[in-house]
Structures are given as structure tokens and as C-alpha cells.
Amino acid sequence: MKATKLFRAGEHPVLKDEDAAATPLCTGVDKEDKHLGKALHKEIAELQEKLYAERDRKVLLVLQGVDCAGKDGTVHNLFRKINPMGLRPVRFDVPTAAETARDFLWRVHTQVPRKGEIAVFNRSHYEDVLHPVVYGQIDAKDLARRYAQIRDFERMLTETGTVLLKVFLHISKDEQKRRLQERIDNPDKHWKFDPEDLKHREQWAEYHAAYEKALAETDAPHAPWYIVPADSKPHRDIAVAMLLAETLRGMELAFPPGDAKLAKVRLK
Amino acid sequence: MKATKLFRAGEHPVLKDEDAAATPLCTGVDKEDKHLGKALHKEIAELQEKLYAERDRKVLLVLQGVDCAGKDGTVHNLFRKINPMGLRPVRFDVPTAAETARDFLWRVHTQVPRKGEIAVFNRSHYEDVLHPVVYGQIDAKDLARRYAQIRDFERMLTETGTVLLKVFLHISKDEQKRRLQERIDNPDKHWKFDPEDLKHREQWAEYHAAYEKALAETDAPHAPWYIVPADSKPHRDIAVAMLLAETLRGMELAFPPGDAKLAKVRLK
Structure with missing residues (x-):
């Protein structure tokens, strides 16, 4: 079964803790899973080169999930084989003053992929x-507007x-506990820690x-959401790689046709 | 010998075609060279994580060279092990109208690395x-000013x-011929071809x-130029990896100290 069918969020997604540990795409044999992962990373890199050669369309992968998801x-794992020149990795931290002085889509719009690029x-x-909803900073009317603004923005992009x-990388509350505690127990990982993470954890149900x-x-045929069970890191990596590979395959990418005149040139 | 000593351009660099084929860092045994390359890529990725954890300093690698260098x-090869989230790859194509409407450093300045990033x-x-000099579009006075502006800009960054x-990736005219002809002979690579490349090739001496x-x-202790013999791709890759690894080692990067209070936290 295709990952794009298996993980599609659908109209009424329900995020249950017990679903986060599923590993439908893993064989359970470590060596086979690694082999599959490597083949997918290679395929993604090859398709990305064609996307880049075509220099017409763009790909945007949005990754969301709770802290430690x-x-x-x-x-890191998805793009091991890719040429970084065709990749635009973008992290959105706490908005700066210049960013909050504009609408919420402004900073995102400045970072959309160029022709030939995959942006993540x-x-x-x-x-x-998310946060404004959990902390009651937005009323129902404004929230409904914001969803519509996102739908419009994404439709325009496509x-x-x-x-x-x-x-959406889906982990369970227990798995988050393990990962946060691991960071706490290793002083070399304290830099990854944000005291806010513990506050957010207390609002687990509200965030979900x-x-x-x-x-x-905001799910739509042209802007699909996928829910990936991500308690298992190997499964998460294979699932996201499959989703991206299937998406790229669907684009029917090919190198542009050669130039017959150029083919005759002999350099001195 | 350190690559940063071996390849330093020095005060009076001379770019001779016959130097481009040198491979002082390769053992000649393919397996050993690959092993060395892999170890360097791993080290670069590890040091980059520390740079990112520190979130204080930045690294900027400038790559120049003729077409096909x-x-x-x-x-692609240098950053195989790195987490792309800490890397900013930037390509500067023909300037857009918005770019030529500003000074020549403007578009470059917008792309400098953030704290914790390596930009390439x-x-x-x-x-x-380069081009304005080769095509006589700039007079001596303006050119001298431009060099000084570059020196000032780079000093400010450091x-x-x-x-x-x-x-500077240094290839010979013969090696460029081989690579260009290869692109010409493979229709799937025609998209990489720019008719300008042939025009530039005619001005080989002027460009050099x-x-x-x-x-x-523009060479300076804080803004060093390195000339890397690059006719051999394996040598080029090892040389640039060594230069970057030695540079990162010189920064004495380390994970920030842990937080004693945090270390006591036990999650529920």
C-alpha cells in the first residue's frame, strides 16, 4: 500500500497516543529496513536532480510535531544523498520583532522554494x-479566518x-518523556532544551x-496532511522518505530534452 | 602538512595550468582516499553540531572557480554527513533587477550565515x-575601490x-574541455550548459x-584564500574537506556547559 494512502489524515483525523508506536512500513529486520531507507534516499536525490534540471516546479515539505517529535x-536522515544546492531547509523559531510586525504568513512567504528546489x-x-489556540489568545472568528487564510495561501502556492x-510526526506522551529525559540526563544535550518544552507538555491534550x-x-487534495507514527525513529524515517518519494514520482520528472545544435559542438 | 598551509594563496598567487593536476593529499590508493574523505565528512558534521549548539559564531565558505571547476x-560531497538544518547553501546567479538596483554587496549580505550556521x-x-575586469566594464580607480570594499566587508564579517x-577550485584548460565536452555529449546534461560558458572559455587567460x-x-589572515588543485575530483574533495575541518578545529568548538538545575529534573 502506498504511504500516501496509508498515512493520509483525512477529514476527521484523531491523534491517539496508542497509534504513535505503529510501524506498518518496517519489516522488523533491521538490515532490510536500512536497505529500504537507503534506496529511498538515493531515489529522492535522483528525482531532486531532475526537479532542479527542469527548473520549473518546486516542492514544499512541511514538518510539524510536538517537541522531540x-x-x-x-x-538529517531524509536528505543524506541530496545535493544541498537544491535543498532549502528552513527553521521557524519564535518570531522576531520584524516578523510579528507583519501578518503571520509574511515570514513563511519569504522562504518558499524557488523553481527546482525542495524546501523543508x-x-x-x-x-x-496551535499556541494561540492552546493559550486562548485567539477567538473563534479570528481562528476560522486564519484557517481560511492558510487554505488560500497554500492553494495559491500549488x-x-x-x-x-x-x-505531522506523531509521538506518544511516553515517548516524549523518554526523549526529554534523555536530553536532561546528558549535559551535552542541554542546549537542545527549552524550559517551554515542559510547559507545552502539560498541555498535551490541548495541543493535540x-x-x-x-x-x-487545512487538508486538501493539493495540500495533503499525513500523520506518521514516529515513536520508532527507523519507521518515521522510512515513512517520510516514502511520502516524499511517492510525491516526487507523481510529478513525472525528467531531464529537459537535449539541444540538437549543441550536440554537434566539438571543443578545441 | 596542513592543507591550510599547503594551499594558502599567499601574497602573489600565480595560477598555472600545470599545477591544477597536482594531488598532494591523495595516497593514490582509491580505498584509502575514500576512507580519509569519509572520516573528514564525519568530523565536519560533528563539529558543525557543536557550532550549532554554541549558537554564537558562524562559518562562511566561499567557493569560486571557472565553469566546470x-x-x-x-x-554535494563535502556535506554528505551534515544536518542540513545547520547549512545554508547559496547560489549566486546572474543578478536580478532588484539586485543590480543595489550595490554589489547587497545580495551577498542578505545571505550571510546566522549564528550556528555554515554558509557555503x-x-x-x-x-x-572578474567579469567587469575581463570585459573592460570597470576602470582602475573603481576596481581598486571595489577590492577595498570587499576587504572592509569581509573584515566586518569576521x-x-x-x-x-x-x-578557488583550480582546473586546467584541458580539464575544462573534457568536462564541457562531456556535458555536450550527454543530452541529459544539456540543462547544465550555458552558451556563455564557451565565451568565457575564450577569455581563459584574462579570467585567470x-x-x-x-x-x-583580498587575501588576509582573517579572510584567507586557498588555491585547490581540482583536476582530480577525489583530490579536490579531500582538499576542501581538510581545509574546512582544519578551520573548524581551530575554532575550539564545544557543547555549551550543562545546566546543573536541569540535570535534577525527573519527568512524570
């Missing part, structure tokens, strides 16, 4: 329909040549409710 | 002291926490004279 690790957003405009896929709503409101 | 291939410039502000290294002058004018 594995967004950084996913980016590590967090995104979806942060703006109408102008961007292929979009959005991935906000995610369910956001996914439901 | 291997700038793209170098970027595939071409750079040095293009502005004074504000950027570690800078600049690499402009490079010699630019390197001499």
Missing part, C-alpha cells in the same frame, strides 16, 4: 494555529507550481486537539 | 571583480563572529589574470 532527525519547513505557519506535502482541528481544516 | 560537486557560497561577490575561508589580482588584493 523528531523534526530535526527526519531532515521545520515548523511553519501552523504554529500560529496553483503557481509548488507541490505541497505536510507531515488544536492539531486535530488544524489538520481537518 | 566542480563547485556543485564539491558542495557557490559563486559570490567575487564575480563582481569582527562580528564569522569565520571565513575562501577556496583577474583571479590572480582578486586573490592577491
Whole structure:
């Protein structure tokens, strides 16, 4: 079964803790899983070169998930074989003063991929329909508007040549505990730690409710959401690689036709 | 011997065709060279993580060279192990209208690395002291000013926490011929071909004279130029990896100290 079918969020996504540990794409044999992962990374790199050669369309991968869901690790593993010149990795941190002085889509718009590029957003405009909801900083009317603004923005991007896929990395509360505690127990990893992470963890149910709503409101055939079970890092990596590979395959990428005149040139 | 000593351009660099084929860093045994390359890529990735953890300083690698010198291939191979989230690859193409409407450093300045990042410039502000010189579009006074502006700009970058290294990938005219002809003979590579490449090739001596002058004018202890013999791709890759690894080692990077209070936290 295709990953793009298996993980599609659908109209009424429900984020259950017990689903986060599923590993439908892993064989269970470590060596086979690694082999599959490597083949996918190689295929992604090859398809990206064609995307780059074509210099017409763009790809945007949006990665979302709670703290420790594995967004950084996913980016690291997914693009091992790719030429970085065709990749635009973008991290969205706490907005700067210049960013909050504009609308919430402004900083995101400045970072969309150029023709030939794959951009990966590590967090995104979806942060703006999560925290404000959990902390009651936005009323129902403004929130509904914001969902609509996201839908309009994403539709415009896809109408102008961007292929979009959005991935929610789904981990359980227990798995987050393990990963946070691991960071706490290793002083060399304290730099990864943000005291806010513990506050967010206390609002686990509220965040997941906000995610369910956001996914439901912004899923579309041209802007699909996928929910990837991510308690298992090997499974997460294979699942996201499959989603991206299937998406790129669907674009029917090919090197531009050669130039018959050029083919005759003999250099001195 | 250190690569940073071996390849340093020095005060009066001379770019001779016959030097481009040198392979002082290769053992000649393919397996050993690959092993060395892999170890360097791993070390670069590890040091980059510390740079990122520190989030204080930045690194800027400038790559220059004639068409087909291997700038793209170098970027692809150099960063195989790195987490792309800490890398900013930037390509400078023909300037856009918005770019030519500003000074020549403007578009470069917008792309300098953030704290914790390694940026790699595939071409750079040095293009502005090459083509205009070769095609006689700049007079001596303006050119002297431009060199000084580059020196000032780079000094400012290093004074504000950027570690800078600049690499000229040195290939011979014969090697360029082989690589261009290869592109011509493979229709799937025609997209890489720019008719301008053949025009530039006719001005080989003029371009290299402009490079010699630019390197001499802008080499400084804090903004060193390295000339890497690049006819051999394996040698080129090892040499640039060594230059970057030695530069990163010199920064004495380390994970920030842990937080004693945090270490006591036990999650529920």
C-alpha cells in the first residue's frame, strides 16, 4: 500500500497516543529496513536532480510535531544523498520583532522554494494555529479566518507550481518523556532544551486537539496532511522518505530534452 | 602538512595550468582516499553540531572557480554527513533587477550565515571583480575601490563572529574541455550548459589574470584564500574537506556547559 494512502489524515483525523508506536512500513529486520531507507534516499536525490534540471516546479515539505517529535532527525536522515544546492531547509523559531510586525504568513512567504528546489519547513505557519489556540489568545472568528487564510495561501502556492506535502510526526506522551529525559540526563544535550518544552507538555491534550482541528481544516487534495507514527525513529524515517518519494514520482520528472545544435559542438 | 598551509594563496598567487593536476593529499590508493574523505565528512558534521549548539559564531565558505571547476560537486560531497538544518547553501546567479538596483554587496549580505550556521557560497561577490575586469566594464580607480570594499566587508564579517575561508577550485584548460565536452555529449546534461560558458572559455587567460589580482588584493589572515588543485575530483574533495575541518578545529568548538538545575529534573 502506498504511504500516501496509508498515512493520509483525512477529514476527521484523531491523534491517539496508542497509534504513535505503529510501524506498518518496517519489516522488523533491521538490515532490510536500512536497505529500504537507503534506496529511498538515493531515489529522492535522483528525482531532486531532475526537479532542479527542469527548473520549473518546486516542492514544499512541511514538518510539524510536538517537541522531540523528531523534526530535526527526519531532515538529517531524509536528505543524506541530496545535493544541498537544491535543498532549502528552513527553521521557524519564535518570531522576531520584524516578523510579528507583519501578518503571520509574511515570514513563511519569504522562504518558499524557488523553481527546482525542495524546501523543508521545520515548523511553519501552523504554529500560529496551535499556541494561540492552546493559550486562548485567539477567538473563534479570528481562528476560522486564519484557517481560511492558510487554505488560500497554500492553494495559491500549488496553483503557481509548488507541490505541497505536510507531515505531522506523531509521538506518544511516553515517548516524549523518554526523549526529554534523555536530553536532561546528558549535559551535552542541554542546549537542545527549552524550559517551554515542559510547559507545552502539560498541555498535551490541548495541543493535540488544536492539531486535530488544524489538520481537518487545512487538508486538501493539493495540500495533503499525513500523520506518521514516529515513536520508532527507523519507521518515521522510512515513512517520510516514502511520502516524499511517492510525491516526487507523481510529478513525472525528467531531464529537459537535449539541444540538437549543441550536440554537434566539438571543443578545441 | 596542513592543507591550510599547503594551499594558502599567499601574497602573489600565480595560477598555472600545470599545477591544477597536482594531488598532494591523495595516497593514490582509491580505498584509502575514500576512507580519509569519509572520516573528514564525519568530523565536519560533528563539529558543525557543536557550532550549532554554541549558537554564537558562524562559518562562511566561499567557493569560486571557472565553469566546470566542480563547485556543485564539491558542495554535494563535502556535506554528505551534515544536518542540513545547520547549512545554508547559496547560489549566486546572474543578478536580478532588484539586485543590480543595489550595490554589489547587497545580495551577498542578505545571505550571510546566522549564528550556528555554515554558509557555503557557490559563486559570490567575487564575480563582481572578474567579469567587469575581463570585459573592460570597470576602470582602475573603481576596481581598486571595489577590492577595498570587499576587504572592509569581509573584515566586518569576521569582527562580528564569522569565520571565513575562501577556496578557488583550480582546473586546467584541458580539464575544462573534457568536462564541457562531456556535458555536450550527454543530452541529459544539456540543462547544465550555458552558451556563455564557451565565451568565457575564450577569455581563459584574462579570467585567470583577474583571479590572480582578486586573490592577491583580498587575501588576509582573517579572510584567507586557498588555491585547490581540482583536476582530480577525489583530490579536490579531500582538499576542501581538510581545509574546512582544519578551520573548524581551530575554532575550539564545544557543547555549551550543562545546566546543573536541569540535570535534577525527573519527568512524570
